[in-house]
Amino acid sequence: MNIHEYQAKELFQKFGVPTPQGKVADTAEQARAAAAEIGKNIVVKAQVHAGGRGKGTFKNGFKGGVHLVQTPDEAGEIAGKMIGQVLVTHQTGEEGKLVSKVMVADGVEIEKEYYLAILMDRESKSPVIVASTEGGVNIEDVAEHTPEKIFHQAIHPLLGLQPYEVRKLSAKLGFAGDQAKQFGKLLAALYRLFLECDCSMVEINPLVTTPDGQVLALDAKFDFDDNALYRHPEIAALHDPTEEDPREVEAAKYHLNYIGLDGNIACLVNGAGLAMATMDIIKHCGGEPANFLDVGGGATQEQVTNAFKIILGDPKVEAILVNIFGGIMDCDVIAKGIVAACKEVDLMIPLVVRLEGNNVEAGKRTLAESDVALISADTLADAADKAVKAIAA
């Protein structure tokens, strides 16, 4: 799960990670008032979950999702041009994202930019701190061109962050004296935040030093472990469903695992691995999958019906492929679910069904005896081939 920049700033403030003063605003007037508290050198930033905001363009023609201004009136004016408008950046796709809030923050003067992140590393099975003297740019480019400028420090899962680890990183980044102390405090606070909020990643890009000697987190990106949200209701509450594909939001309500894609063959599968494999075989047969959809191991008739509704809500879908390996699950129950769903949604496009596993004969009989027009398939390859041909026909 991701959060907005202003929410990240609030988390930083709560945990004591130094960050420039700033407030979120829903209206131009609020933005003006927030800017008045700062005075001058005010930065106004559109709040969407996408990178490249500064270089983005609003659909109303206004350029740039990040602006530096000098007076509260200017801040209000800029905010007015952003709020309620759709911002398109290289990460949002052509449809762009609706900006409903802006952040008004102190546009501090920057002396030097750094990069600092903590992420959960699957190889070392521990948190790893990643730091670089190259901040404010894409870290993947730094990794590719100047990997010697990136420093890694794995942290022992049970011992936690040790003072020598902080000193080592601080020295590598070139901090000395009071700035080394400030960096140490900032990193300790950031590590505590990472652990206590069950983050999978927290990234500050850039971390900056100012001409008056401060060390500040200027921007932040979070990724939280979805598995741990049950114990962080305050973080789960930061979730902004308007930032996500509405089909994915709808699917989550029924505990369906759905990811929208760009193709025209929808799939409905039980199990994540088999669902990925089904997408792969559609592509292998020359088709394009419209989605990833895992209905889980013990799908109910209601879930299958809702899955069909979500799939059919995508206007690009021209055929559906159902692939069920009913290991423990009774194939006949699934078959009845499919028939009921087809009737309820009044299916008008080709449906290819491949059932395998427990009580498969009864399941196939249920499908054959129903008056639902469907194409039956025996193997995964057969099913994908039939789905691709059904569209071509």
Add this chain to the structure above:
Amino acid sequence: MAILVNENTKILVQGITGSFGGRHAQLSLDYGTQLVAGVTPGKGGQKFADKVPIFDTVAEAVEVTGATVSAIFVPPPFAGDAILEAVDAGCELVVAITEGIPVMDMMRVRAAMEGKKSRLIGPNCPGIVTPGLGKDSHGGCRIGIAPGYIHKRGKVGVVSRSGTLTYEAVWQLTNLGLGQSTCVGIGGDPINGTTHLDVLKMFNDDPETEAIIMIGEIGGSNEEIAAAWAKENCKKPMAAFIAGSSAPPGRRMGHAGAIVSGGKGTAAAKIEALRDAGIEVAKNPSDMGQALVRAMG
């Protein structure tokens, strides 16, 4: 022989009185598995299915019944504690079926297991099956949630991150007349107990296993590591399949660990590593069984 477990292995189930745990404990009993104990705190003294004793703690269950393996069906908030309890009780093998355990919990559990003799399989995995010799492979050792009847006792070792995709592979093998020595699901989480490589080494050393099929998916570099080892060390024919070649980068595909990030963990890179190691890679998921036939020449 097989690996990890056989028809004589005594297992216990933590979370046996839950609906999910109970259902699969019953299926294991029906399969002929030596399920000797259940554990649910507060329900000690009761019996499961009128015959399997339930204990309050794993330590008691192990002491009284001699169980050496624990299958964990405990809900995510309590699963990390349940794994550590099984380790503390001296279980040789702990199979965590539970899906949705916080990654931070698994990180601490793995660190706490350093130097202990217990091996962890999972979490978020379908479990382990060593098929039996009876009808529909009855009489074997079934730990977890896999359907028993799709298996057939034989000589192919199966290792996979996924559930239903593994069943698909096993079913293809069985229909080709190729039985399995042991099928191991290592799970789809980013931090888990046992890797593809760990299982590969066990299959390589197992006299009963004559060929190996390895099923992976996008995310991490587990499959590449296993392939590099196999290139130098594996004495047995191998086939493989990697799921997720059509998955978009940056999205988690159902499994918490199935994500391509920063250009790492792609299906293409994994397939290349496998081919480089001389492993026969299935062209598509319908070809997994046939790929092994080709590998065996």
